[in-house]
Amino acid sequence: MRVLGVDPGLTVTGWGVVETDGSRLRAIGYGTLTSDAHTPLPLRLSAIFHRLVQVVGEHRPGVAAVEEVFMARNAASALKLGQARGAAMVAVSSCGLVVHEYSALLIKKSVVGYGRAEKQQVQAMMRLLLSMAELPPADAADALAAAVCHIHHAATMQKLEALS
Amino acid sequence: MRVLGVDPGLTVTGWGVVETDGSRLRAIGYGTLTSDAHTPLPLRLSAIFHRLVQVVGEHRPGVAAVEEVFMARNAASALKLGQARGAAMVAVSSCGLVVHEYSALLIKKSVVGYGRAEKQQVQAMMRLLLSMAELPPADAADALAAAVCHIHHAATMQKLEALS
Numbered sequence: 001m002r003v004l005g006v007d008p009g010l011t012v013t014g015w016g017v018v019e020t021d022g023s024r025l026r027a028i029g030y031g032t033l034t035s036d037a038h039t040p041l042p043l044r045l046s047a048i049f050h051r052l053v054q055v056v057g058e059h060r061p062g063v064a065a066v067e068e069v070f071m072a073r074n075a076a077s078a079l080k081l082g083q084a085r086g087a088a089m090v091a092v093s094s095c096g097l098v099v100h101e102y103s104a105l106l107i108k109k110s111v112v113g114y115g116r117a118e119k120q121q122v123q124a125m126m127r128l129l130l131s132m133a134e135l136p137p138a139d140a141a142d143a144l145a146a147a148v149c150h151i152h153h154a155a156t157m158q159k160l161e162a163l164s
Numbered sequence: 165m166r167v168l169g170v171d172p173g174l175t176v177t178g179w180g181v182v183e184t185d186g187s188r189l190r191a192i193g194y195g196t197l198t199s200d201a202h203t204p205l206p207l208r209l210s211a212i213f214h215r216l217v218q219v220v221g222e223h224r225p226g227v228a229a230v231e232e233v234f235m236a237r238n239a240a241s242a243l244k245l246g247q248a249r250g251a252a253m254v255a256v257s258s259c260g261l262v263v264h265e266y267s268a269l270l271i272k273k274s275v276v277g278y279g280r281a282e283k284q285q286v287q288a289m290m291r292l293l294l295s296m297a298e299l300p301p302a303d304a305a306d307a308l309a310a311a312v313c314h315i316h317h318a319a320t321m322q323k324l325e326a327l328s
Contacts, residue, residue, distance in 0.1 A: 041265065043257075045253050046257040049257070072239045080246065082248075085250060087253070
């Protein structure tokens with residue numbers, strides 16, 4: 001299974017592709033794309049869309065995972081985050097991938113062991129879990145964590161199905 | 165000039181295509197698409213994306229206009245609106261169209277004459293301006309109004325450029 005994780009944001013969007021065969025996990029690719037506030041909004045969103053379409057074309061994941069968002073700090077940041085999320089999710093689904101959403105709590109629990117983990121802990125754990133040579137950038141680490149969460153979740157679902 | 169106006173929303177997205185040759189304006193097509201809250205979010209956004217790509221393919225507008233949003237009522241509705249806007253804007257720009265944003269105030273001023281116009285006034289004015297046989301649905305009327313605003317704005321810009 002090859003999973004694309006995305007951590008969308010208007011200023012920084014992180015992405016990461018994780019592959020598993022059995023219990024071994026491997027980071028196939030990861031990165032961040034940034035946009036500056038002086039660029040018109042439609043172009044910023046379009047850049048997120050096109051980069052993610054390109055990432056899917058390059059790394060051929062079969063499914064995608066993003067962090068679920070229920071609430072943002074305030075209306076202004078919710079609007080920004082929402083627009084980036086919308087652009088990112090349709091980029092991935094326009095490539096034919098099903099997008100799964102997982103809560104931040106579940107993602108952190110899944111990769112660090114508890115839901116209130118700090119950004120640095122997620123980065124360090126991703127490096128360890130995915131045998132990476134260097135620490136991934138924070139936003140890419142969050143994206144990789146979403147992908148790993150989906151892999152764990154899918155494995156659990158498979159076991160449950162086998163039992164029933 | 166043929167302009168696509170979009171009024172994005174997670175529950176209802178309105179769209180309208182307006183054509184002008186000189187001073188005559190004509191509605192080429194318009195409509196709304198709705199999605200229910202029980203459908204998973206990625207599918208709702210994907211439906212907005214695909215419908216708008218289809219609309220562009222059917223009606224071949226050359227440019228697009230959407231209402232600019234600075235602020236929403238609260239964080240929860242801002243997030244919903246943002247995601248729908250993000251999906252709508254990248255749908256249109258992925259078809260190669262440039263997307264222009266206009267404030268609600270400017271759009272209403274441009275089509276009704278003053279910025280605080282009610283939804284019903286926008287509907288009635290669209291029917292009149294575009295010689296429509298029936299009153300368009302409110303969200304389609306808002307989308308048509310964004311398109312008309314862009315046409316007025318582009319005409320003014322052209323006159324200013326001719327003067328300079």
